[in-house]
Amino acid sequence: MSSTPAIEVTALTKAYGDLDVLRGVDLTVPAGSIHALLGSNGAGKTTMIRILATLLRADGGSATVAGHDVARESALVRGAISLTGQFAAVDEILTGRENLVMVGRLRHLGDPRATADELLERFDLTDAGGRRVATYSGGMRRRLDIAMSLVGDPTVLFLDEPTTGLDPQSRQEVWRTVRELAGRGTTVLLTTQHLEEAEALADCIAILHEGRIIAEGTLADLKRLLPPAKVEYVEKQPSLEDVFLAVVGSRS
Structure with a gap:
């Protein structure tokens, strides 16, 4: 794992008119880690992701x-990231x-078909690769979506509430995929409202509230903020x- 942070945020601010959405956010994400950003609706999670992905200016x-300034080197940032x-x-x-294959051609890969076949196998979608996506389950669509985001081997992956609307079994499939990505060295910044999702996946958790990070650390660190159990x-x-999950699993 590199000693240089994959993401470094200092005193980030963003307002929409009189509404201050981000009010001085500081965040450091080590390379190769899964970092969860927790917050309720309106906390500023998606705004922050959009700024980091160069879709919005702070x-x-x-x-x-990935070592590039999101404002001055936006093209280099886009070449190093992917967003789901x-x-x-x-x-x-x-x-x-x-x-x-379509995404591979857009990224100007030399052999997009080979890349497509490798990702279908990696995400356990080979048998479904020739089927129209309209026939896929929610979990399969989300796995395909994440696979598409990995075309071109981005070093940083932003996942903005990736299990929204998924059933428990599909959510478990996505969790497994995210763990495998981190195991291969991809840095993942995950936003979620689901506390169990952060607890299951994240190496480090940051809580964003009213535009500020109000707590950050490992799960054990955050638990120590409470009185002894x-x-x-x-x-x-x-x-x-x-x-x-037990009943469904016993019938699959």
């Missing part, structure tokens, strides 16, 4: 991604393979999600 402060939004940006008329002996019952 009002103040500075930010670098809240909803899968796939063409339902095309097949999964055709979607990947009181030990009680209770019978743990399985959650409905546990039951759903």
Whole structure:
């Protein structure tokens, strides 16, 4: 893992008219890590991702991604990143393979078909590669969307609420995919409202509230912010999600 941060944000600000969305955000994301950005609706998560992805210009402060300034070196930043939004940006008329080949051609790859086949295998979509995406499940579409974002081997991947609208089984599939990406050295900045998602995936968690980072650290670090836990002996019952995954898994 490189000692140079993949993402470095200092005193970042952004306002829409009289509404201050980001009010001096500081954030450092080590290379090769999964960093979760938690916050409720309106906290500024998507605005921050859009600034880092060069889709929006900050009002103040500075930010670098993969060593490049997002304001002055936007083309270099775009060449080093990929962004997956809240909803899968796939063409339902095309097949999964055709979607990947199209992105490969847009990125001017030498052999986009070979890249498409490698990503289909990597994301367990080879058997579905020749089918139109309209026939895919939600989890399959999201896996394809993430696969498309990896065409060209970006070093930094922004995932903006990647499991929005997914059922529990599909959400588990996406979690597995994100873990594999980090294991291969990709830096992932993940925004989410789901606390269990950050708990399951993130090496480090930052809480964004009213435009500022109000807490940051590992899960253990954040738990130490609370009073010591009181030990009680209770019978743990399985959650409905546990039951759903067990039942569905037993029939697959």
